[in-house]
Amino acid sequence: MKSTILIFAALSVSFLAVSQEPVTPDALPESKALLKYIYSISGKYILAGQHNFPNSGSRNTLFAANYIGETPPVWSQDFGFAAEGDKDSYLARPEIIREAIKQHKNGFIITLCWHAVPPTAEEPVTFQPARATDPSAPLSSVQGRLTDKQFRDILTPGTALYKQWVKQVDEIAGFLRQLQEAHVPVLWRPYHEMNGDWFWWGGRFEGKYTTAALYRQIFDRLVKYHKLKNLIWVWSVDRPSQPGREFERYFPGTKYLDILAIDIYGNDFNKSYYDGLKALSGGKPVTLGEVGNPPSPDIIKQQPGWVYWVVWAGMARGTSAEDYKKLVNSPNVLFLEDQAYLDGTAEYRAACGFEPVKIDRTADFTGEWRIDESESSISRNTGFSNTPYKLVVKHDQKNISVRSFSVVEWDDDDVTELTLPLDGKEITSTGFMNSPRVQVIFLSPAKDTLTIDTRITTKFGDKPPVDIKSKEVWTLAERGRKLIIIQKSDGMMGRGPVTNRLVYNKY
Numbered sequence: 015m016k017s018t019i020l021i022f023a024a025l026s027v028s029f030l031a032v033s034q035e036p037v038t039p040d041a042l043p044e045s046k047a048l049l050k051y052i053y054s055i056s057g058k059y060i061l062a063g064q065h066n067f068p069n070s071g072s073r074n075t076l077f078a079a080n081y082i083g084e085t086p087p088v089w090s091q092d093f094g095f096a097a098e099g100d101k102d103s104y105l106a107r108p109e110i111i112r113e114a115i116k117q118h119k120n121g122f123i124i125t126l127c128w129h130a131v132p133p134t135a136e137e138p139v140t141f142q143p144a145r146a147t148d149p150s151a152p153l154s155s156v157q158g159r160l161t162d163k164q165f166r167d168i169l170t171p172g173t174a175l176y177k178q179w180v181k182q183v184d185e186i187a188g189f190l191r192q193l194q195e196a197h198v199p200v201l202w203r204p205y206h207e208m209n210g211d212w213f214w215w216g217g218r219f220e221g222k223y224t225t226a227a228l229y230r231q232i233f234d235r236l237v238k239y240h241k242l243k244n245l246i247w248v249w250s251v252d253r254p255s256q257p258g259r260e261f262e263r264y265f266p267g268t269k270y271l272d273i274l275a276i277d278i279y280g281n282d283f284n285k286s287y288y289d290g291l292k293a294l295s296g297g298k299p300v301t302l303g304e305v306g307n308p309p310s311p312d313i314i315k316q317q318p319g320w321v322y323w324v325v326w327a328g329m330a331r332g333t334s335a336e337d338y339k340k341l342v343n344s345p346n347v348l349f350l351e352d353q354a355y356l357d358g359t360a361e362y363r364a365a366c367g368f369e370p371v372k373i374d375r376t377a378d379f380t381g382e383w384r385i386d387e388s389e390s391s392i393s394r395n396t397g398f399s400n401t402p403y404k405l406v407v408k409h410d411q412k413n414i415s416v417r418s419f420s421v422v423e424w425d426d427d428d429v430t431e432l433t434l435p436l437d438g439k440e441i442t443s444t445g446f447m448n449s450p451r452v453q454v455i456f457l458s459p460a461k462d463t464l465t466i467d468t469r470i471t472t473k474f475g476d477k478p479p480v481d482i483k484s485k486e487v488w489t490l491a492e493r494g495r496k497l498i499i500i501q502k503s504d505g506m507m508g509r510g511p512v513t514n515r516l517v518y519n520k521y
Contacts, residue, residue, distance in 0.1 A: 032297035036272055042243045045199040047365035048123065049246055049272055051358060056299045056321050059348045060314055061123070061355070062341070063088025063324035065304070067101040070327070071113050075122075078330040082338045083492035084349035088201075089114070089122035090324045093186055095129045095156050097138040101327075102129070104137045111192050118198045121350060121359070121371035125201035125248070125324065127303075128186060129156045132214040133168055133178040157212050166223045169231060183232055187240040194244040197366060203303055205229050206250035207277050209259040219263035226266045233270050250275040250303040253287055261290050268296050273321070275303030283309050288317040307333045311344045318346070376461040377490045379409040383497050383518035393512045405497070405518060412436060414455065414464065434466070449473075464488035495520050 034053045036045050055061070064086040066074040072089065079085040091110050096102040114124050131139050134152035143155045153160055160168075167175040193200055208225045211217030218225045229249065236242045249271035254260050274291045291300045302309070302323040309323065325333075341347045348355040351373050360370040383405040387398055402418035409415075415433040422428050434441055434455040441453050449472045456465045466486040473479045484503035491498055497518040504511060 032268075036246055037269055038237050038243055038245055038247070040243055042194065042197065042199060044197050044362075044366045045244050045246055047362040048199045048201075051362045052246075052273070052299050052321050055348075055358065057318050059346055059354065059358075060309075060320050061088050061322035061348050062086035062308065063090055063123075063125070063322050064330065065090035065092070065324050065327045067327045068092050068094035068106040068110060069099075069101045069103045071109065072117060074327045074330070075117075078325065080493060081330050081335065082342065082349075083335075083495065084342050084351050086325070087122055087348065087350040087355055088125060088322045088324055089117045090125045090127070093126065093128040093189065095131050095137060095139055096141070100138075102141070104131075107189055111189050114193060114200075115196045115198055118196075118366070119368065121356075121363070123201065123322075123359075124193075124198055125203060126190075127203040127206055127250075129213075130205070130215065131156065131182060132158070132160060133175045133182060134160065134164060137182075153214060156214065158214055159211070160214050162223075165218060165228075169223050169227055180235070183235050184240075187236055187242065190236065190242055190245065191240065194242055197244070199244050199246060201248050201273065202245040203248040203250045203275060204232050206275070206303055207252040208250065209254065209261065209264045210252045217258070219258065224264075226264050229264075229266045230270055233266070246272045248273045248275050248301070248303065250277065251291075252277050253282060253284070254290065261294055265294060268298070271298070273299045273301055275301045277304040278302060279304075279306040281307050283313045283317065285316060288319070292319060308338075308341060310337065311340055311346070314344065314346055377464070377488075378494065379407045379414065379464065379488060379490070379497065382406050382521040384521045386496075386517045386519050389517035391515045393514055401514075401516060404521075462489065 034050060035041070036049050038045070062082075062084070064075045064078040066072055066089070068091065075086060075089055091114065092102070093110070094102045094104040094106055096104065098105050114126070118124055129141070131137050132153045132155075135154035140155045141157060143153070143158045153164075164175060167173040168179050170176055190200065190202070205213075205215045205225065205228060207213060208216045208229065209219075215228055216225055218228075233247065236245065247270065249266060251261055251264060251274075252259065253276065274295050276287055276291060278287070288300070299321045300319050301321045304326050305323050306326060306329050308325060309317065309320065314320070342349065348358075350371070356371050356373065363370050385398065385401065385403045390398070390401075392398060392401065400420070402420045404419040406417040406419075407414065413433055413435050415431070418430045418432075420428045420430075432443070434453060436455060436457050438454060438456060443451050443453070449470050452469045454467045456467075457463070458465070464487070466488075468484045468486075470482045470484075471479050472482055482504050484501065487500045489498050490496065497520070499514075499516040499518070501514040501516065502511065
């Protein structure tokens with residue numbers, strides 16, 4: 015009966031009117047603007063995100079950007095817990111703050127979590143309990159179970175463990191205050207996966223001394239005592255995979271959270287999890303706080319309310335490049351380079367005192383390129399015998415130089431060299447059958463597309479000279495890893511126009 019009442023009370027929240035203001039009183043204008051943006055994309059778009067290990071700066075985000083071909087705009091970090099030199103070192107906190115400020119200016123949305131050290135220990139600690147640990151010894155790892163008395167003491171002002179908890183939280187508050195002073199709003203996700211029993215803070219829902227009470231206690235300490243106004247509160251659970259992990263048992267109340275999150279690994283995007291959070295949310299946004307793999311376009315279509323995902327550090331390659339390509343091409347998924355993200359965050363950026371994010375789309379075609387025959391297509395099925403298998407390109411502000419390598423089956427490669435100025439002037443040379451050739455090269459105003467117009471004047475026997483015109487359009491894809499050349503020409507000897515699509519991979 016008690017469980018039924020809890021469920022009914024939780025579900026009834028969804029019928030209440032929801033405010034789009036942060037639950038933090040007098041929140042920073044930047045925080046209000048960020049939450050407003052998140053509400054605006056709910057049900058329309060989902061933002062890609064990437065977590066970074068504490069001691070790695072932004073390396074995980076940079077790796078993901080290169081691997082995916084687009085940049086996840088949600089930048090995630092953790093305050094750490096481990097010893098010096100470890101990827102999770104708590105000593106990286108000053109650098110984390112500097113990096114968060116930098117990435118905020120660069121156009122990223124900042125989210126932070128904290129694998130908090132149990133108040134029974136001093137930093138640093140291990141992630142899991144040591145195997146040889148005395149069961150009666152105080153817990154000195156992020157994972158593990160406190161005694162009921164220890165947990166009660168953490169929630170009881172005046173006890174030694176409460177004072178230790180205050181000391182630990184106050185240190186984190188100091189770093190969050192630095193972000194506030196830099197006017198950086200933070201999607202703050204404390205005590206994540208709280209309905210699980212693997213972290214010391216989680217899995218307690220009976221009686222007065224519960225995990226939800228601990229969440230409310232850190233809220234009060236940071237908001238009411240420290241007066242932090244830059245936090246957007248993200249309440250975060252794990253999948254309700256067994257009895258005792260139902261979301262509503264850990265729900266602290268709508269006045270303590272702005273966003274509801276769930277962590278999902280193993281591609282377990284069960285729609286019941288989504289429906290359960292939505293029913294509990296009362297109209298507030300829902301998100302994927304941590305994932306091992308991002309949801310597929312089909313999952314996003316079935317569960318359209320997720321506002322962002324965060325792939326955990328070191329797991330970017332757990333999703334194939336082909337699957338990421340589907341997400342990049344999905345109209346509902348936003349990366350940093352997408353115009354919908356740049357336009358959508360313009361108001362938020364203005365509230366932060368910044369111009370809209372500007373992406374430098376200037377193409378640099380410099381490099382060695384090898385033909386990808388599987389992705390290329392040649393008109394009339396003539397094969398690749400007349401197509402260069404390799405291009406070596408040097409591109410600077412004034413010229414573009416191209417060395418083309420073509421296979422000669424009975425001899426060494428045929429190598430041709432051509433240098434064209436980028437000032438739009440005509441260049442005269444010789445082409446097919448030593449015929450006069452005139453070429454002009456144009457770089458688009460956005461400097462992301464190269465166009466080469468060619469005219470060859472050819473004479474066959476006693477017939478009048480014929481001009482054969484062709485056009486090549488060069489573009490880069492996948493963050494400069496692919497060169498795509500579209501060739502169109504009039505064709506020869508009355509065969510009609512020819513269109514080829516050549517795809518080269520950077521070598």
